[in-house]
Amino acid sequence: MHTKLLAALLLTLSWQAFGAEGRPTHYQxxxxxxxxxxxxxxYLxxxxxYRPRTEHLEADGSPRYLNRLILEDSPYLLQHAHNPVDWYPWGEAAFAKAKRENKPIFLSIGYSTCHWCHVMERESFENESIARFLNEHFIAIKVDRESHPDIDETYMTAVMLMTGPAAGRCRAC
Known part of the structure; x- marks a missing residue:
């Protein structure tokens, strides 16, 4: 049931990304x-x-999107520096903004060689309409679990306590 609901939400968001001409609308x-x-x-x-890892490029090859992850050293975070999602690294700036704007946190924890992290990026975080929804309703925080194993352990423990061990990390991670 959850899979069907998520698929319907993503399909709805994808349709909203197209303008009257049937082409994707630009989002900034x-x-x-x-x-x-x-x-x-x-970035400069x-x-x-340096080659931006994104499908969203300008005619000159420069990335259309740039977020705060470009300031980080983590290879995983840098992979997401050109997503249309307005990612924040884990830190006080993100939490202060969430409090100031009264928005919940959207937390994504992963690492650079995880297959499913790449799939999620390609299918969701590179999608302009999903990014628009996330940016409007959440403060998005990206965490490299290799740089912050303490944060990963805390949230994985919480997920497993709430949903059971089967809902934990994928076998590849």
């Missing part, structure tokens, strides 16, 4: 100029050899 997050400049400087500092 609005941030303070200081943050935008900091993110752009971090990566150098000419």
């Amino acid at each position: 997050v609005t941030r303070p100029m200081q943050i935008q400049q900091q993110l752009k400087a971090a 500092a990566k150098g000419v050899g």
Whole structure:
């Protein structure tokens, strides 16, 4: 039942992403100029050899989206630096924003070589309509479980206590 509900929600969100011409609509997050400049400087500092890992590219090959994960060192977080989701790394800035805007946290924990993390990114976090929904209704936080095993352990324990061990991490993770 949960799978059918999730599939219906994702299909609805995907349809909302298309404009009157049947082409995907462009979606952009609005941030303070200081943050935008900091993110752009971090992207440019990566150098000419840096290749954004995204399907959303401008004509010149630059990424259409840039979020706070570009400021991080973790390979896993950097993989998501060009998602349309306005990701925050784990930290006080994300929690302060959630409190200030009275929004719940959308927490995603994974790591760079996990197959299912890549599938989730491709099917959900790269989708502009899903990103729009997440950005409007949640503060999205991305955690690299290899950098923060303590956070991973805490949340996996909570999930297993609430739903049973079968709902825990996938066998590949």
